[in-house]
Amino acid sequence: MKKQGGEIGKRRTAGILLLAAGAVFMAVGIYRGEMATVFIKAVNICLECIGIG
Amino acid sequence: MRTSDQGRQGPAAMQNGAGRRQTENNRSAGRGGKKKGNRLRLFVQLCFTALTNGYAAGFANTTIYAGDLKHFCVPGLSCYSCPGAFGACPLGSLQAVLGSRNFNFSFYIVGFLMAVGALMGRFVCGWLCPFGLVQDLLYRIPFVKKFRRLPGDRWLRYLKYVILVGFVIVLPMTVVDIIGQGSPWFCKYICPSGTLMAGIPLVAGDPGLQEAAGGLFLWKVAVLAVLVLLSVVVYRPFCRYLCPLGAMYGVFNPVSLCRLQVDREICTKCGVCQKTCGMDIPVWEKPASMECIRCGDCVKACPHGAIRLTGPADLIRRGGAVGNAGTGGAVESSAGSVGDRH
Numbered sequence: 454m455k456k457q458g459g460e461i462g463k464r465r466t467a468g469i470l471l472l473a474a475g476a477v478f479m480a481v482g483i484y485r486g487e488m489a490t491v492f493i494k495a496v497n498i499c500l501e502c503i504g505i506g
Numbered sequence: 507m508r509t510s511d512q513g514r515q516g517p518a519a520m521q522n523g524a525g526r527r528q529t530e531n532n533r534s535a536g537r538g539g540k541k542k543g544n545r546l547r548l549f550v551q552l553c554f555t556a557l558t559n560g561y562a563a564g565f566a567n568t569t570i571y572a573g574d575l576k577h578f579c580v581p582g583l584s585c586y587s588c589p590g591a592f593g594a595c596p597l598g599s600l601q602a603v604l605g606s607r608n609f610n611f612s613f614y615i616v617g618f619l620m621a622v623g624a625l626m627g628r629f630v631c632g633w634l635c636p637f638g639l640v641q642d643l644l645y646r647i648p649f650v651k652k653f654r655r656l657p658g659d660r661w662l663r664y665l666k667y668v669i670l671v672g673f674v675i676v677l678p679m680t681v682v683d684i685i686g687q688g689s690p691w692f693c694k695y696i697c698p699s700g701t702l703m704a705g706i707p708l709v710a711g712d713p714g715l716q717e718a719a720g721g722l723f724l725w726k727v728a729v730l731a732v733l734v735l736l737s738v739v740v741y742r743p744f745c746r747y748l749c750p751l752g753a754m755y756g757v758f759n760p761v762s763l764c765r766l767q768v769d770r771e772i773c774t775k776c777g778v779c780q781k782t783c784g785m786d787i788p789v790w791e792k793p794a795s796m797e798c799i800r801c802g803d804c805v806k807a808c809p810h811g812a813i814r815l816t817g818p819a820d821l822i823r824r825g826g827a828v829g830n831a832g833t834g835g836a837v838e839s840s841a842g843s844v845g846d847r848h
Binding site for chain 1: 570571572576577579585586587593594595598599602603606608609612613614615616617618619620621622623624625689690693694697700701704705708709715718719720722723724725726727758760761762763765767794
């Protein structure tokens with residue numbers, strides 16, 4: 454039972470660390486200017502996405 | 507003398523006097539509870555879809571939203587060329603950044619996927635994805651026979667990982683044009699959400715696009731049509747076999763803060779959870795399965811109340827304590843190792 458609790462604790466810790474790492478990655482991406490690339494793509498009709506090519 | 511049902515029940519259930527009648531009563535309550543759970547999930551799905559794809563002016567004018575919200579990604583598979591879309595699709599955005607000349611890796615999108623995955627795992631698929639909602643609604647259509655899985659199910663489930671690596675990551679990065687720009691291969695050749703929510707409305711409302719539509723458009727409509735038909739007879743075929751976004755979130759299922767937990771002292775391994783599960787997962791054995799979309803149907807259906815869907819709120823409430831889930835028994839999130847597969 455203790456072993457199971459320990460495993461659950463490790464998984465939760467991994468989840469929290471990944472969440473934090475994700476936030477850091479997002480901050481780095483925003484700093485690098487990736488949001489602008491996403492924005493430009495998103496505000497123009499993507500002809501590939503709608504099957505026009 | 508033991509009946510066959512008593513033989514299937516574990517010691518805990520028998521000690522509690524949980525005979526066949528009580529089990530049936532619980533199952534009835536479970537079915538009623540399942541209906542309420544289904545209604546809540548449907549309500550959340552509808553609301554979230556309206557929130558992320560509710561730009562009505564886009565549909566009315568056959569145009570797309572071009573405001574500042576498009577800097578941000580939505581968690582589900584929602585094409586940014588959908589006339590109603592307020593946000594950006596994470597998969598389309600990932601391919602756009604990987605295929606651009608300026609970046610070889612997207613910290614922003616990968617970070618977003620990591621954060622959402624670590625927080626929710628495939629809860630997104632079960633509660634927040636618009637195309638998941640479409641498949642859920644299609645499955646409600648009555649049909650002469652419904653199938654629990656397609657032939658070759660075991661191997662087909664790996665196909666979504668092949669699509670993720672090949673069509674979402676490798677091809678956009680490596681197959682580039684003369685100026686070094688890649689194409690969004692998944693969006694271009696496969697994505698049915700883009701066809702349904704963006705391609706068809708835009709082409710239907712714009713004569714210029716109608717003239718330009720050719721073989722590629724017909725291919726994408728054909729892919730959509732096959733998935734729509736399959737969704738009537740098999741639960742969520744796209745999510746099971748093809749969706750690269752679900753594949754990505756599924757990797758986080760074993761460690762996500764939102765997760766299923768099975769109380770091993772109460773669980774009798776009766777298998778009702780698997781029979782109820784639309785994704786055909788043995789929940790009692792693999793509650794952290796990478797295939798699980800956290801719909802919660804098994805939680806409602808369990809006749810012994812052995813399954814819980816926990817979230818970040820539980821983590822805060824218990825101060826990060828592990829073990830007790832309020833049932834007084836041992837709580838286990840998975841019988842296997844991290845990343846256990848269905």
